[in-house]
Amino acid sequence: QSALTQPASVSGSPGQSITISCIGTSSDIGSYNHVSWYQQDPGNAPKLIISDVSDRPSGVSSRFSGSKSGNTASLTISGLRAEDESHYFCSSYTSRSGLEVVFGGGTKLTVL
Amino acid sequence: QVQLVQSGAEVKKPGASVKVACETSGYSLSSYAIYWVRQAPGQRLEWMGWLNADSGNTRYSQKFQGRVTFSRDTSAKTVYMDLSSLRSEDTAVYFCARDRRIMISGVKSDYYYGLDVWGQGTSVTVSS
Numbered sequence: 001q002s003a004l005t006q007p008a009s010v011s012g013s014p015g016q017s018i019t020i021s022c023i024g025t026s027s028d029i030g031s032y033n034h035v036s037w038y039q040q041d042p043g044n045a046p047k048l049i050i051s052d053v054s055d056r057p058s059g060v061s062s063r064f065s066g067s068k069s070g071n072t073a074s075l076t077i078s079g080l081r082a083e084d085e086s087h088y089f090c091s092s093y094t095s096r097s098g099l100e101v102v103f104g105g106g107t108k109l110t111v112l
Numbered sequence: 113q114v115q116l117v118q119s120g121a122e123v124k125k126p127g128a129s130v131k132v133a134c135e136t137s138g139y140s141l142s143s144y145a146i147y148w149v150r151q152a153p154g155q156r157l158e159w160m161g162w163l164n165a166d167s168g169n170t171r172y173s174q175k176f177q178g179r180v181t182f183s184r185d186t187s188a189k190t191v192y193m194d195l196s197s198l199r200s201e202d203t204a205v206y207f208c209a210r211d212r213r214i215m216i217s218g219v220k221s222d223y224y225y226g227l228d229v230w231g232q233g234t235s236v237t238v239s240s
Contacts, residue, residue, distance in 0.1 A: 003156060032223065034223045034224050034225060034226075036224075036225075036226035036227070038227075044232075045207060045209075045230035045231065045232055045233055046157070046207075046209075046227075046230055047230075048212065048226050048227060048228050050226075051212055051225055051226035051228075052225060052226070057212075057228060089156070089157065091157070091224070091226075092224070093223045093224040097174070098173065098174025098175070098177075099159065099173060099174065100159060100161075100162075100171065100173075100224055101147075101149075101159035101224045102159070103149075103156050103157040103158070103159070104156065105156045106156060
């Protein structure tokens with residue numbers, strides 16, 4: 001299955017900002033503004049934190065922001081806090097035949 | 113509050129079928145589509161398809177076409193995922209999740225807008 005590419009891990013110190021990249025293709029991120037980001041702790045269901053590239057659902061901290069350039073989407077977390085340590089993964093609408101949604105492999109964020 | 117509560121863990125033999133239930137509450141079932149996504153151990157999430165909870169229309173990933181069936185019981189406010197001809201590679205946690213976008217006149221939007229409410233997941237183990 002076609003997939004999005006994320007770094008396996010990123011880290012940062014409290015108060016810093018980090019950015020997680022999500023590389024797709026012209027069949028998904030490059031052609032559509034339907035990119036979502038999720039936060040997931042082990043054993044739990046994912047939580048939607050960004051939709052449509054940069055929209056934050058109600059209740060999600062403004063420290064989370066999303067953007068896109070070409071085939072790459074990015075999630076930025078500013079003012080890192082210990083509670084941000086989690087797994088983050090991206091997803092996108094895709095026009096590839098037989099599919100509608102593709103996911104990234106996930107990025108483990110460690111707050112040092 | 114809006115909630116999706118899934119049925120409990122299942123252990124199945126290869127070749128068998130499994131039916132996972134996703135009970136909804138706190139909103140009108142017929143106003144949203146329900147997606148099904150699975151996560152095999154150590155693997156990325158995988159889109160299986162969606163169900164228009166108003167019309168009952170479905171769209172399945174080509175990978176699962178012919179083996180998966182989504183259905184709903186509107187009186188029970190519950191959506192179901194049936195997966196047949198199970199093999200070891202189907203061992204995974206299966207999630208139902210609500211489409212973020214409300215349907216207008218029962219028509220699901222053409223695109224994917226994100227999934228705003230998730231069930232807790234159902235572990236399905238396929239082993240002889």
